[in-house]
Each structure stands twice: as structure tokens, then as C-alpha cells.
Amino acid sequence: MKILFLACLRAHTGNCTTADRIKDHLEAAGHRCVLKDANSFASPAEVADLITEENFEVALAIHLYKGGRLLLGHGIPFGAIFGGTDINEDVKHEETFRAMGAVVEAARFLVAFTDKLKEMAEVHWPHARNKIHVQPQGIQTTPSADFDFKTFLQSAEIPLNLGSVHLFLLICGLRRVKDPLFLVNAFSEWHRKDPQVYMIIVGPTIDPVFTEEVHATIKRNKGVRLVQEMPREDLYAALKHCCAVVNSSISEGMSAALLEAMNLEVPVLARNIPGNAAVVKHEDTGMLFSDPEEFVLLSKRLMSDSALRETIVSKAKEYVKNWHSWERERETYQTLILQLQ
Structure with missing residues (x-):
């Protein structure tokens, strides 16, 4: 089949990585999948023109509002994947909620990354229970063999003469829902007492106005750096040099960055929100914090307790292997797409 696949494709973001992976799954089954x-x-009218011009037979979308609504009214069979912010945030607004309801009605199948997301969707659309499938994100990580860690530190303006540098990486697109400034003041205060700890925020500009605020705040706070997005393979290599990967989002569907770190045996510290708690079990596969002060305390504990660190990374690696199989994800999407025939 010739498949139109709609997703938000800002380079080096989780959405883009997920879309590329699912596209690969579908093409491995012999379909032609065009990612847009x-x-x-x-408007949906522009998508209608594309469907006609390119003779697409079926369609798929990530994010019910941003992607799914563009497929309404064309008569093309389609499936949709909850992105996270759609079910966590967009349901709060009447206009977007109404559009998402129409997508739920029209879609042949829906995919949620977690049981919790499925439960949340069923609260709003109980009649759609049987068409919502749970498929956790499949994880593959291949670090670059050519990555130069010293060059990375230099790009982040971190002195190379500090001896042992303790890095914490926060990976996110710069937008308010990711809340990358949540920990900045507390981390900067910690850096003032221990100049060897640094937090690096890695990610692309999504919201230009908010990005200016991020730059201004970081400029006022020592020990925190901001670097542009980087190729996934280089990012995976950088993670291997870190004390922990951090997530401070207000809401999440399923953080690929956390799962990738867990797969690479790097500890994760995540804000205690439903999307993160669905994949991180406190003091088992990672650490969950509720406020900046707790984050600092847990970070210090991870740095000083090697036995705890080893236990967490071992259990996290096993969790990803058991629940986030790339092969199982491939099988699911190759099976679901046949419902559109």
C-alpha cells in the first residue's frame, strides 16, 4: 500500500525519531510510506490535494490534533497515534477536543504508548475502547564511534581543566511543556558549591519566544549550558559520559530520551508526572523527583552510592529489553496497518 504518514518532523526531536522508526517498520513489510x-x-484541504495528486491509499498520523485532524473528511482509511500532549493538554481546550473526538470516531485504529494514556483516552471516548491499542515505543540505540567528548565539552563552554566533570543532560525541544528551566536555579546553586557539576540542555528551538527566555535565564545562572540539537548517534555517545539523563517536563506521552538512556545503562532522573512514572519506577529503574530540591538530593545520592547506581541501570536495561522491544513494535504496526486495507 502507498501510505501517507503525517507527524511533526522537527529534526532531532522525539516525534521525528518515532516517525522515522515506524516508517521503517512499514516499509520493511513492503509498503511505500511517505512521511510528511x-x-x-x-488545512485539511491541502492534504486532500496531496492525497489526490500522489494517489495515497491509506494514511497514518502521530498526534490526534496536529496530525489526525488533517485527515478528516477525505474518506481515506487512517489510523492515529496519541502523541502525549494531545491527550495530556489539548483535551483541555474545547476546539481541539472537538477535533480530536472526530479523529477518534473516524480512525480505524488508535495507538497509545502506555496503559495510562489508553485509560485517559477511554475516559473521554469510552466507546472507542476496543480500537485503542497499547504499544510502547521500541528502542534502539547505536552510539557514534567517532564522537569526541572533549569537543562536545568545548562546544558547551565547559572547562577541560576541571578533572572529573559530572554532567547531567536534559534533552528536549525548547517549549514550555518541557519546562527546561524548572531545575536551573537549584542546579546553579549546587554548581556554586560544587563547580564540577554541570547541566546541559540539548535540543532544538520549538517556541522562539520561550527559547529567548531560556537563553536569558541560563546566562544569569552558572553551571547550566544550552547546546543545539545533534545527530542521534552523537547524542547516544554523549549520554555514555553522563551521570544521568534528566526529564523535567510538565507532561509527557512517553519520553524516548529516558528510554534511550536506560537502554544505554545511564541513570535517569525524571519529574514525577504520569508519563514518566509509567516508565520509571522510583529507586528501581530510575529516580523520580517532585521539586528542584529533591532533584539535587537524589542526584547527589546517585553520585555517591555506586551500588544503587549499578542496581538502577541494570534493572532499567532489563525493563527496556522486556517492554520496549523494537521487534515487537515492528510486528504491531505491520499488523495494524492491514486494518486499513
Whole structure:
């Protein structure tokens, strides 16, 4: 089948990585899958023209509002994947909620990354219970063999003469829902007492106005750096040099960055929200914090307790192997797409 696949495709973001992986799954089954950036379409009419011009037979979308609504009214069979912010945030607004309800009605199948997301969706659309499938994100990580850690530190303006540098990486697109400034003040105060600890925020500009705020705040706080997005393979290599990967989001569907770190045997410290708690079990596969002060305390504990660190990374690696199988994800999407025939 010739498949139109709509997703938000800002380079080096979790959405883009997920979309590329699912596209690969579908093409491995012999389908032709064309990935398009949902943000490049102003209306469903533009998508209708594309469907006609390119003779697409079926469609798939990530994010019920940003992607799914563009597929309404064309008569093309489609499936949709909950992105996270759609079910966590967009349901709070009448206009977006109404559009998402229409997508739920029209979609042949829906995919949620976690049981919790499925439960949340069923609260809003109980009649759609049987068409919502749970498929956790499949994880593959291949670190670059050519990555130069010293060059990375230099790009982040971190002195190379400090001896042992303790890095914490926060990976996110710069937008308010990711809340990358949540920990900045507390971390900067910790850095003032221990100049060897640094937090690096890695990610692309999503919200230009908010990005200016991030730059201004970081400029006022020592010990925190911001670097642009980087190729996934280089990012995986950078993770291997870190004390921990951090997530401070207000809401999440399923953080690929956390799962990738867990697969690479790097500890994770995540804000205690439903999306993160679905994949991180406190003091078992990672650490969950509720406020900046707790984050600092848990970080210090991870640095000083090697036995705890080893236990966490071992259990996290096993969790990803058991629940986030790339092969199982491939099988699921190759099976679901046949419902559109």
C-alpha cells in the first residue's frame, strides 16, 4: 500500500525519531510510506490535494490534533497515534477536543504508548475502547564511534581543566511543556558549591519566544549550558559520559530520551508526572523527583552510592529489553496497518 504518514518532523526531536522508526517498520513489510511534516499544511484541504495528486491509499498520523485532524473528511482509511500532549493538554481546550473526538470516531485504529494514556483516552471516548491499542515505543540505540567528548565539552563552554566533570543532560525541544528551566536555579546553586557539576540542555528551538527566555535565564545562572540539537548517534555517545539523563517536563506521552538512556545503562532522573512514572519506577529503574530540591538530593545520592547506581541501570536495561522491544513494535504496526486495507 502507498501510505501517507503525517507527524511533526522537527529534526532531532522525539516525534521525528518515532516517525522515522515506524516508517521503517512499514516499509520493511513492503509498503511505500511517505512521511510528511504536519506543520507544513495549513488545512485539511491541502492534504486532500496531496492525497489526490500522489494517489495515497491509506494514511497514518502521530498526534490526534496536529496530525489526525488533517485527515478528516477525505474518506481515506487512517489510523492515529496519541502523541502525549494531545491527550495530556489539548483535551483541555474545547476546539481541539472537538477535533480530536472526530479523529477518534473516524480512525480505524488508535495507538497509545502506555496503559495510562489508553485509560485517559477511554475516559473521554469510552466507546472507542476496543480500537485503542497499547504499544510502547521500541528502542534502539547505536552510539557514534567517532564522537569526541572533549569537543562536545568545548562546544558547551565547559572547562577541560576541571578533572572529573559530572554532567547531567536534559534533552528536549525548547517549549514550555518541557519546562527546561524548572531545575536551573537549584542546579546553579549546587554548581556554586560544587563547580564540577554541570547541566546541559540539548535540543532544538520549538517556541522562539520561550527559547529567548531560556537563553536569558541560563546566562544569569552558572553551571547550566544550552547546546543545539545533534545527530542521534552523537547524542547516544554523549549520554555514555553522563551521570544521568534528566526529564523535567510538565507532561509527557512517553519520553524516548529516558528510554534511550536506560537502554544505554545511564541513570535517569525524571519529574514525577504520569508519563514518566509509567516508565520509571522510583529507586528501581530510575529516580523520580517532585521539586528542584529533591532533584539535587537524589542526584547527589546517585553520585555517591555506586551500588544503587549499578542496581538502577541494570534493572532499567532489563525493563527496556522486556517492554520496549523494537521487534515487537515492528510486528504491531505491520499488523495494524492491514486494518486499513
